[in-house]
Amino acid sequence: MSVDAVYHRGPLFKEVFGECWENLRWLFQTENAVLTLAGSGTAGLEAACASFIQPQEKAIVIRGGKFGERWFKICQSLGIRAIPLDVPWGQAAQPAQLDALLQLHPDTRAVLWQASETSTGVVHPTQELVQVVRARGDILTLVDGITAVGVYDLPQDALDIDVLVCGSQKALMLPPGLAFVSASERAWRAGERGGCPRYYFSLQREREQQTAKLQQTAFTPAISLIFGLRESLRMLREEGLAPLFARHDQLARAARAGGQAMGLSLFAQKPSHATTALSLPANVDGNALGKRLREGYGVTLGGGQDQLKGKIVRIGHVGYFGPFDIITAISALEMGLCDLGYSVTLGQGVGAAQAVLRS
Amino acid sequence: MSVDAVYHRGPLFKEVFGECWENLRWLFQTENAVLTLAGSGTAGLEAACASFIQPQEKAIVIRGGKFGERWFKICQSLGIRAIPLDVPWGQAAQPAQLDALLQLHPDTRAVLWQASETSTGVVHPTQELVQVVRARGDILTLVDGITAVGVYDLPQDALDIDVLVCGSQKALMLPPGLAFVSASERAWRAGERGGCPRYYFSLQREREQQTAKLQQTAFTPAISLIFGLRESLRMLREEGLAPLFARHDQLARAARAGGQAMGLSLFAQKPSHATTALSLPANVDGNALGKRLREGYGVTLGGGQDQLKGKIVRIGHVGYFGPFDIITAISALEMGLCDLGYSVTLGQGVGAAQAVLRS
Numbered sequence: 001m002s003v004d005a006v007y008h009r010g011p012l013f014k015e016v017f018g019e020c021w022e023n024l025r026w027l028f029q030t031e032n033a034v035l036t037l038a039g040s041g042t043a044g045l046e047a048a049c050a051s052f053i054q055p056q057e058k059a060i061v062i063r064g065g066k067f068g069e070r071w072f073k074i075c076q077s078l079g080i081r082a083i084p085l086d087v088p089w090g091q092a093a094q095p096a097q098l099d100a101l102l103q104l105h106p107d108t109r110a111v112l113w114q115a116s117e118t119s120t121g122v123v124h125p126t127q128e129l130v131q132v133v134r135a136r137g138d139i140l141t142l143v144d145g146i147t148a149v150g151v152y153d154l155p156q157d158a159l160d161i162d163v164l165v166c167g168s169q170k171a172l173m174l175p176p177g178l179a180f181v182s183a184s185e186r187a188w189r190a191g192e193r194g195g196c197p198r199y200y201f202s203l204q205r206e207r208e209q210q211t212a213k214l215q216q217t218a219f220t221p222a223i224s225l226i227f228g229l230r231e232s233l234r235m236l237r238e239e240g241l242a243p244l245f246a247r248h249d250q251l252a253r254a255a256r257a258g259g260q261a262m263g264l265s266l267f268a269q270k271p272s273h274a275t276t277a278l279s280l281p282a283n284v285d286g287n288a289l290g291k292r293l294r295e296g297y298g299v300t301l302g303g304g305q306d307q308l309k310g311k312i313v314r315i316g317h318v319g320y321f322g323p324f325d326i327i328t329a330i331s332a333l334e335m336g337l338c339d340l341g342y343s344v345t346l347g348q349g350v351g352a353a354q355a356v357l358r359s
Numbered sequence: 360m361s362v363d364a365v366y367h368r369g370p371l372f373k374e375v376f377g378e379c380w381e382n383l384r385w386l387f388q389t390e391n392a393v394l395t396l397a398g399s400g401t402a403g404l405e406a407a408c409a410s411f412i413q414p415q416e417k418a419i420v421i422r423g424g425k426f427g428e429r430w431f432k433i434c435q436s437l438g439i440r441a442i443p444l445d446v447p448w449g450q451a452a453q454p455a456q457l458d459a460l461l462q463l464h465p466d467t468r469a470v471l472w473q474a475s476e477t478s479t480g481v482v483h484p485t486q487e488l489v490q491v492v493r494a495r496g497d498i499l500t501l502v503d504g505i506t507a508v509g510v511y512d513l514p515q516d517a518l519d520i521d522v523l524v525c526g527s528q529k530a531l532m533l534p535p536g537l538a539f540v541s542a543s544e545r546a547w548r549a550g551e552r553g554g555c556p557r558y559y560f561s562l563q564r565e566r567e568q569q570t571a572k573l574q575q576t577a578f579t580p581a582i583s584l585i586f587g588l589r590e591s592l593r594m595l596r597e598e599g600l601a602p603l604f605a606r607h608d609q610l611a612r613a614a615r616a617g618g619q620a621m622g623l624s625l626f627a628q629k630p631s632h633a634t635t636a637l638s639l640p641a642n643v644d645g646n647a648l649g650k651r652l653r654e655g656y657g658v659t660l661g662g663g664q665d666q667l668k669g670k671i672v673r674i675g676h677v678g679y680f681g682p683f684d685i686i687t688a689i690s691a692l693e694m695g696l697c698d699l700g701y702s703v704t705l706g707q708g709v710g711a712a713q714a715v716l717r718s
Contacts, residue, residue: 177581222536
């Protein structure tokens, strides 16, 4: 990312972007064009809604965490009639509930959810949810894969996911600032009806520019991040999809084992491979714990957001993580909990994590 | 920008972002909050429209180049009734024409223009245009300052500009990927009417988060670019506003003198300090010239866009540029023109640029 800022309409940039374009399709396991936007992951979520759903149309949004709420609010902001499928935070969506709601709203045009809901550490059953939607007819599935693409085996084409969104700062190991959206032919056809008022977020405009031939973005791209993207995609290709998924699986299992061995319980009913959310004992203040870890040990763990503020701690293991990052996180957590007066046998959680990692 | 990616809700990020926040206000010469978005400059242009203008409201857009056209299309996309004030490419807008159009459309709610239209190298008379608008009542002025902020003395508060937009990749010397928008109290009041449907581009939401107290963005920020921003703002503060403007003025005069001395004419009636557009002789193909400069000398100059494709060459001098960058550009241009059979006395353009630069 420290290369000179090259002219983004010149041949060198096109070469770099073209390589990213091919490798993103490999990562998403799709024949679609995977479009790149300059913006946060949220920009990708909004572009997906605005480009493929019309105002006044009904969209069911699975709402089981902060990011489910975000997608719900995006739909509302755009004038889409968002129908919530509320799932208690920490639980996974149930396909049967979605089916019942679809029966109640047969005019639903799209269903939206997080493959992995980062705020609660829960994985929703994407494959089963898609199947429920497909059985109900020509309804779009929009999946937030920000902490799932490159973490789980989530083959877009094989699973028949219409729109899959990702960001640069998770499995792709880059700083934030890029969003990616890949859309099926079904989505493009739905988009022909017009979508929502938009300019920057028109994926139709981006598709025209980001073809194999033109290899450029509609607006000035975040050049340094795209140079970084080329490199991180090369790293991922070198690792290979199966080992990539296996690595995330192993790190997640180690984090869970470590947390449970120190007496904490998993917050998520179906825990994600991207982040491990652990419920804190009632007498431990999560905010004080976060401060202690940061100031005492230089370790930053995620806290709870919104209604979970102070109640959970989240260990991240998506992207540029290896075994000793998990050891570090678990060991810091043990020490921090001790410092706050919670009774922990030092090394017990670490030992449990090691047992998973040594295989 | 190569520092570790810190947690964007933690104290270190807030400290960095807080310093940027103060220094952006210094650069914009304003007491407003200058809000930072992850996105291209175009994202800033759209956020400004969507947050302060309502669908169906009338907005006059000065359209004298590619970026004037872009803002016009953004308004149209959002359902704003965009009224063009067409200015021939290469010429500057005339305040009297704007006044006449405002008289014809007394229900205009906003007037939009580029302080510097990068595609033609023209400077529009921002101060006079604002005065015309002010005399006509409570109408917003939205100014695209992407190649003007940090280039010209464009004090937002003193000139009474309601909304001023900038990007990271020009005077701020960073890679693209950040947009900045600063809005007056008049604009925020207008925004209370509701604006256009939006989520990511809600400046109201960003203002709530990007206060002096919270110092965070509503969505995941482009962290590495914001670390770079802290550094580039420090560099600009060290240089000082007056020397910064004087440097751009001198480099621009040198580029113009160099181009004219080799027999080319200025394309812009009122040339910008950000880029110098030179008309090419009819027998010189701008596309072939660009290719020759890039492949023969490793020098990339801007070409013409859209209707100007192949007809002009643009020498950039906004941001991280010094005297010898201009010498390089002028000398490469002389050699490239010679190679394409255009009669140039080598060194004549360079000499003219030197005469401006040696003072």
